Amino acid sequence: MHIIVVGLxxxxxxxxxRERFAFAEQELxxxxxxxxxxxxxxxxxxxxxxxxxxxxxxxxxxVLCGHYIRHFMEQWFGMPRExxxxxxxxxxxxxxxxxxxxxxxxxxxxxxxxxxxLGQVRDAFLLAQRxxxxxxxxxxxxxxxxxxxxxxxxxxxxxxxxxxxSYAAVELGKRIFGGFGGRTALIIGAGKMGELTAKxxxxxxxxxxxxxxxxxxxxxxxxxxxxGQPLRLEDAAERLTEADVVISSTGSHExxxxxxxxxxxxxxxxxxxxxxxxxxxxxxxDPAIADIPNVFLYDIDDLEGIVESNLEQxxxxxxxxxxxxxxxxxxxxxxxxxxxxxxxxxALQEKAARIHEETLRSLTNKLPxxxxxxxxxxxxxxxxxxxxxxxxxxxxxxxxxxxxxxxEAMDLFVKLFALxxxxxxxETSARPQTSEARADERPDDAxxxxxxxxxxxAATP
Amino acid sequence: MYxxxxxxxxxxxxxxxxxxxxxxVSESRKVKRMGAGLLVFVWVIxxxxxxxxxxxxxGPSGLTRFETLFFFVWLLVTISLAASRVARxxxxxxxxxxxxxxxxxxxxxxxxxxxxxxxxxxxxxxxIVHISxxxxxxxxxxxxxxxxxxxxxxxxxxxxxNWNAVVRRMPSLETIDRYAFGAVLAGTxxxxxxxxxxxxxxxxxxxxxxxxxxxxxxALVAAVAYIVYIAMRKRRMHPGLLTARWNLxxxxxxxxxxxxGAASRFHSWS
Numbered sequence: 001m002h003i004i005v006v007g008l009x010x011x012x013x014x015x016x017x018r019e020r021f022a023f024a025e026q027e028l029x030x031x032x033x034x035x036x037x038x039x040x041x042x043x044x045x046x047x048x049x050x051x052x053x054x055x056x057x058x059x060x061x062x063v064l065c066g067h068y069i070r071h072f073m074e075q076w077f078g079m080p081r082e083x084x085x086x087x088x089x090x091x092x093x094x095x096x097x098x099x100x101x102x103x104x105x106x107x108x109x110x111x112x113x114x115x116x117x118l119g120q121v122r123d124a125f126l127l128a129q130r131x132x133x134x135x136x137x138x139x140x141x142x143x144x145x146x147x148x149x150x151x152x153x154x155x156x157x158x159x160x161x162x163x164x165x166s167y168a169a170v171e172l173g174k175r176i177f178g179g180f181g182g183r184t185a186l187i188i189g190a191g192k193m194g195e196l197t198a199k200x201x202x203x204x205x206x207x208x209x210x211x212x213x214x215x216x217x218x219x220x221x222x223x224x225x226x227x228g229q230p231l232r233l234e235d236a237a238e239r240l241t242e243a244d245v246v247i248s249s250t251g252s253h254e255x256x257x258x259x260x261x262x263x264x265x266x267x268x269x270x271x272x273x274x275x276x277x278x279x280x281x282x283x284x285x286d287p288a289i290a291d292i293p294n295v296f297l298y299d300i301d302d303l304e305g306i307v308e309s310n311l312e313q314x315x316x317x318x319x320x321x322x323x324x325x326x327x328x329x330x331x332x333x334x335x336x337x338x339x340x341x342x343x344x345x346x347a348l349q350e351k352a353a354r355i356h357e358e359t360l361r362s363l364t365n366k367l368p369x370x371x372x373x374x375x376x377x378x379x380x381x382x383x384x385x386x387x388x389x390x391x392x393x394x395x396x397x398x399x400x401x402x403x404x405x406x407x408e409a410m411d412l413f414v415k416l417f418a419l420x421x422x423x424x425x426x427e428t429s430a431r432p433q434t435s436e437a438r439a440d441e442r443p444d445d446a447x448x449x450x451x452x453x454x455x456x457x458a459a460t461p
Numbered sequence: 462m463y464x465x466x467x468x469x470x471x472x473x474x475x476x477x478x479x480x481x482x483x484x485x486v487s488e489s490r491k492v493k494r495m496g497a498g499l500l501v502f503v504w505v506i507x508x509x510x511x512x513x514x515x516x517x518x519x520g521p522s523g524l525t526r527f528e529t530l531f532f533f534v535w536l537l538v539t540i541s542l543a544a545s546r547v548a549r550x551x552x553x554x555x556x557x558x559x560x561x562x563x564x565x566x567x568x569x570x571x572x573x574x575x576x577x578x579x580x581x582x583x584x585x586x587x588x589i590v591h592i593s594x595x596x597x598x599x600x601x602x603x604x605x606x607x608x609x610x611x612x613x614x615x616x617x618x619x620x621x622x623n624w625n626a627v628v629r630r631m632p633s634l635e636t637i638d639r640y641a642f643g644a645v646l647a648g649t650x651x652x653x654x655x656x657x658x659x660x661x662x663x664x665x666x667x668x669x670x671x672x673x674x675x676x677x678x679x680a681l682v683a684a685v686a687y688i689v690y691i692a693m694r695k696r697r698m699h700p701g702l703l704t705a706r707w708n709l710x711x712x713x714x715x716x717x718x719x720x721x722g723a724a725s726r727f728h729s730w731s
Contacts, residue, residue: 176635296619305622
């Protein structure tokens with residue numbers, strides 16, 4: 001069996017292509033049902049978000065499965081494969097698992113470390129599980145993906161810092177005030193950036209919003225959206241005593257706030273800090289205002305610098321998460337390797353139980369005068385002998401399932417305990433099939449880049 | 462508690478601070494948890510030893526400088542652990558415990574000392590009250606001073622528009638200022654009560670003429686400095702930077718008071 005993922009994302013396809021490969025939420029169950037019925041696909045999950053559409057599948061033959069999945073996409077989206085294959089990527093086995101883990105941790109997202117994707121991966125898995133499209137492999141794999149995603153966010157600070165200018169302004173404000181509850185924001189200029197920052201502040205609990213604009217009607221319109229109070233631009237300086245945060249983004253070529261105005265305001269509220277955000281170009285606020293005690297002035301360059309610093313911090317955290325992913329991948333592969341021995345162990349235990357029962361029956365025939373208590377004791381003791389005899393071989397075969405020569409060990413196990421009949425009867429699952437180890441990246445006939453990995457394929461049962 | 466035991470405690474204490482510092486330099490929650498765990502362990506050992514010593518002492522006459530300063534360090538560790546439960550404030554925990562570690566190391570290096578309370582006869586029990594209140598006040602003022610230092614550091618970083626790991630991980634200016642004020646607000650009445658008890662003891666055991674002493678003067682200056690800080694902060698007529706600085710000036714007065722023992726006729730404790 002192999003795990004593959006075929007998909008496209010914001011890196012490989014522009015939005016006008018991605019939108020044609022979007023799954024409507026209500027159609028997903030039907031799509032999963034159809035994918036499940038595709039030849040060679042044993043388990044499947046569809047992860048569909050605004051930035052990616054990915055089809056995960058457990059297949060019995062990887063060679064043709066890419067073709068079958070592309071055929072499914074052709075049929076579902078009604079587009080010939082020649083038109084979209086160039087946007088697709090395909091990962092197999094270990095590379096597919098690693099990709100899933102990276103996606104769940106937000107490392108493959110447009111904003112590295114974003115947390116929304118984890119919920120989307122979880123929801124996609126739960127939907128597939130409800131549609132009975134998952135089995136042993138994906139039940140384990142996706143649960144582990146969600147676990148590693150949670151670990152990434154709890155054990156690192158990858159998702160904590162702001163990576164947009166407007167959020168950076170909010171984060172700065174929190175460093176000064178702690179929270180925005182009970183604070184007053186003064187918005188000067190009703191531009192888009194100002195509006196976005198104001199919305200974030202509003203969402204963070206700002207109690208009162210004053211909006212000043214050259215055109216009073218525009219100020220009123222803007223203020224209504226935020227539940228605030230409109231002002232004329234010339235009145236803004238007078239209301240500085242009430243404001244805790246000022247966001248300025250006008251198109252003015254002169255300073256909207258001068259040092260004298262701010263000094264006058266600060267004399268009336270000396271103990272309350274004033275946070276000024278100037279996102280206009282050219283700047284609205286006199287830079288000399290930064291020298292006034294208890295006034296913190298930031299312009300657009302400062303905010304972008306903060307965003308860049310935070311992104312750098314996220315990249316450093318991402319390196320820690322890659323290590324985590326390596327550990328989880330190893331754990332999954334180790335678990336996967338033991339899958340093949342489970343049927344063998346079960347067969348051995350059933351054989352031992354059969355022998356035990358037959359021996360006890362023979363004993364009761366030969367010694368019919370044994371009391372109930374004596375029989376009970378004999379049964380218990382003989383069972384103990386059987387269990388102790390089997391304990392070490394079972395333990396050893398579990399350990400050897402993780403070795404390079406796992407297949408030879410399992411074959412020997414079958415021979416030693418004469419389990420061939422049980423294997424042939426199908427009481428065991430399919431014997432391990434080897435696949436050649438591949439560790440290189442190469443495009444298939446249709447041009448889709450395929451990434452494979454060695455260890456998983458070599459250990460595939 | 463000397464020799465191997467106190468050195469063992471110092472090693473554990475140092476290790477916990479090392480983990481905190483390591484977390485601060487290169488953020489790692491696992492490392493921070495290890496530091497916090499070790500610090501809790503240090504607190505448990507300190508608590509156990511204090512209880513044992515309390516039970517061993519036959520009255521206050523056996524109290525030495527080691528016990529009182531050990532108690533002071535225990536208070537600092539307690540305050541830092543309590544603060545860490547309320548907010549993510551690793552720098553504060555680290556800084557307060559650096560002070561604690563320094564005091565413990567200094568007093569451990571000094572070795573066993575005399576029991577000066579023996580000379581105070583009937584006033585011994587009152588002096589226990591005085592010392593306990595004073596130490597509690599000192600611990601709170603130390604915490605307040607560390608917080609004011611943090612305020613100045615963060616203020617400077619924000620004013621210069623430096624965005625770095627220090628700024629990212631500090632609580633807000635408002636929060637730091639509030640906690641600093643809270644610590645001083647709690648410590649000042651303890652200091653005043655401690656001084657009142659000390660004055661009463663002095664009058665009872667020695668007489669009013671002993672009030673003309675450098676130690677008494679320094680203690681009053683420190684108390685007044687903190688009262689001024691509280692007044693400034695309550696009236697909210699000054700920027701936070703100024704009140705933080707004043708808090709540090711008051712702490713300097715307190716430090717001077719604690720070191721002025723040599724100039725005192727009666728306070729040979731410090």
